[in-house]
Each structure stands twice: as structure tokens, then as C-alpha cells.
Amino acid sequence: MENSITASIPEDKWLAVLSNDSTYDGQWYYGVTTTGIFCRPSCKSKPPNREHIRIFHHAEEAMSKQFRPCKRCKPASQLLPDEEWEGQARTYIEQHYNEPLSLSVLADVLHLSPYHLQRTFKRLTGVTPATYIQQIRIQEAMKLLASSDLPITDIAGQVGFMNAAHFATRFQAITGLTPSQYRGAEFER
Template sequence: MCTINLSFEEMWEKIIDCDRKYDGLFFTAVKTTKIYCRPSCRSRKPKKINVEFYYDLNEVEKAGFRACKRCQPEIVESPKVVLIKSVITFLLNHYRHKLVLNDISKHIGMSPFYLERIFKQETGDTPRIYLEKIRIDKAAHLLKNTNQTNLEICYEVGYQSTSNFYKVFRQIKNYSPTEYRIKSQSL
């Protein structure tokens, strides 16, 4: 295990900033609540005099603290990573269907607003844009490897409208589907 060399003040600054880069390197334990958290936990910040820092998960638990239910520091992967993987898996398995944010949020079990915010924070894209990229990647694969028409591919990858399919395909691949097929066959 690698320990970091930070002073109490430096660690305090990291928890005030909710700095994710330090997750797993140290834990913040609150004496009054007997709860420990990741540095990035968004829970209400404790008083400075009530805080202790630990570098090791076993050490903080031996001291009698329990894991925060919000940031779940005892889980190696952050809950956000697990959530994002779950959303991406759902999108990959259901890209052919007409999906709206509410469908995804119901499957995941959280509000659409919170889901979209967390997903964008972690991936840089909204679930909708990520879904579009999956669909266009699938369409590009079909254009390269099948003789299906653009219309057949459009519907197979989940688009309800050909105009939207053509527009999004051009935005992502910088070619129309037909141009892309011609280009990929000439290589």
C-alpha cells in the first residue's frame, strides 16, 4: 500500500474541495458520528476539530468507525463508477429500442436529473449523446460489413427517423452513411 505524505491541513483542504484524486489514499473519520468517508464525499462537512484521518481502511474500521452510506468508501470502485458501468451496459443492451432518460433512470433506480448529471460528470457526455455514439458505431460496423441498405441499418440501430439518423451520423463520423460505406470499402 502506498501512503501519501500530506499534513492534516492539506487533507482537510482535499475534503473541503471534494477532491476525487485522493479517494482510496486516505479516509476522513468523524468522531461525533463514528462515520468515515472518501475525500470526495459530498455529505455535509464536519467541524474540523471532530475529524481524524486514516490511511488504511482496516485501521479506520478497527478504530470503530462505520462506512458512509453515501460515498461507500469500503467499496474499491466508487459507486459512481459502478453506476456508470450499469448505465453503459443498459445502453449497449437496449440501443435498438426507443429510449428516453426516464427509461434509463427507472432501470437504474434514481432520478433522471441526478443520473444525467453524474453520467455527464464521469463520461463527458449525457446518456442521450452516449447512446447516439453507440448507435452510430453499430451503424458504421453494419455499413462496413453488410449489404443492408441505409434505411435498414437506420431502423436496426434504433433510429425512428432517417433524417435524424443521417444528421447524427454526419455529426459523429463527418460523412453521410453512403460516403462512409464507399470510403470503408475502398480501404
Template structure:
């Protein structure tokens, strides 16, 4: 399986949010305790400087870390977790593309109907809403770190229309991209 294409800060945000959709796609290793966890682990969060991320269990264990007793990252909790990992990896790594449910279903070997039903059962959201969240996370990063226009950012993160970009951004962040950029510069 391909590694998930997320920056350190994006992975950090996922562990702060205890986002279980990323379980199995990367592991959080704490240098001071020598313990590794799932992104969804509810244990107290370590200092950011004490964290390393690994993409698979063999890597993290070879580095000398042991599994957390609370979240048990070495144990599969669902028989469908491999499919969910594959779907999530595709959505995160190919977010810029005009992804259709049929394309994703073909890549993982499931029917589109079953893929959507399975993903929703395991993650509590549809592949489309998950993809929109990934795109908005990428847009937030670009708004904070570049001088690209909202139009450029909308297309850069994979939205096919600017109106859809604005609508999704406002529904997830509670403000427009311009308002978000202004607020983040004031901080």
C-alpha cells in the first residue's frame, strides 16, 4: 500500500482531532515515552516536539517503540479496515484530481454502492464529504502559507468550480476563504 501524503503539521492536526479515519495510515511515536499510538488515541497529547510519525508498524517498532495499551495500534479493530485505509489513502493522495466514486471503487476493487456504504459505516461520512474536508485542509494550508488568490487555491486543491469551493469552505470553516486568511494573519 502507498504511504499517505500528509505533512507533519497535517498529521499533527489529525492526532489532535483524534481522527479515526487515519488509523492504520500512520502512527504517532512519542520520543519521551517510547510508545506509539493510532491517530485516534484518546490518551493525553504529547508535546509536538516529542512526536515522530511513521507510516507502518514495522518501521515504528524497528525504531524501538512499543504499542500503546489504550488504543492497541497493533490490533485490527474492523475486518474492513484495509479497504477503508485504501480508500482514505486514495482520497488524500489524489485530492487534486477530479475523483469520481466509480474511479475510487475501481482502484480498490469494490462496487461504488458498496464502497460508499462501507466507508460511511466505518467513518460516519461519505467519501465525498471526506474528500471535501481533505481539500479544505489543503486550502487552509495554502491560505496561511502562500499569496495565491482564492481562485488559484480553489482549483489547486481540486475543486471544479469556485462557487462549490466557497460553499464547502464556508460550511466547514464558518467563514469565506478571504475572511479566514484575514483572521489567520491577525493571529
């Protein structure tokens, strides 16, 4: 462990952190034990106490030690291009659509700023994360309406809508039918 994480930060690295020296970016990263966040040497965040700093040779190493990437300097951005962030966001939404999901929750999970997530997701998919969440919820509701006798209020809750009236309104706006009409049309086929 001592060979990959330095217990006491050397003077040159400490001076680089204090001066936000970008010449060291990509050569090493520093993690702050009190926050659990790691940064590039050039990060403009307030310098931490020297005794709380740990040095990492790679961003992956910092993440493997449970440090999260800084949202300001984005030290892991070279690891994941925008397409990978977007793919991770879609996967997370598809696996957690029935939970309370907001842009800030999704951004925290992906270690991105909400603004960057919103802009990148929309640029790559053509829809906002909120719209995508709603689309997935409606698709899942359509499956349940077609394959079960569950009450519509139960289906609304199972797919992540906290309010059955809001569910019915969104369902009709997207499909053109109320949930009851959709269920009836499915049984006629």
C-alpha cells in the first residue's frame, strides 16, 4: 500500500497542489481523506490540510480506494468519454426507474455535475434524463397493463410514479390513451 499511496506528501507535490500546477496533471492525483474526493494537481479548489492528502499514480487507483472524482476538476473525465457517461446513465435509469430519480441523484451516482449530465445526455440521446426516465416508466407500465390484472394505482407505484393521477396524465400524453383504455385495447387483440 505504501508504494501506491504516499502517507506523507513530498514537498514538490505539496507545492504543486498549493500552486494548482497543471504541468503535473495526468502524472499523479491527490486524494483528500477527510472528504473522500480526489483531484488533479491543477484543481482550483481550496487546498486541503497537508496531512489529509494521499497521492495516487492513476485515477483508477484513487477510485479503487473509494475516492470519488472531484466535480470541479473532473480527474476521471479522460477515463470515461461522454458516450460512456451517457451509457452509464441509461443503464442506471433502466435498472432504477422505479425509484425516486432526479437529475441530482443521477449526477451524484455518476460523479458528474447536474448541468454536465443534462447537457451531455441530451446532446447524445436527443432527450433529457427526465424525459428518458419517463419513457422507461411508461414502457414498463405498458408491459404491466398488458400482462397483469394489477390495479392501475399499483402499476403507477411499481414503475416509479408517486401519484396515480400524474401517472395517468403522463401515460395519456405519451401513448394517446388512458391506462384503462390501453389495457382494454390490449385485451381486445
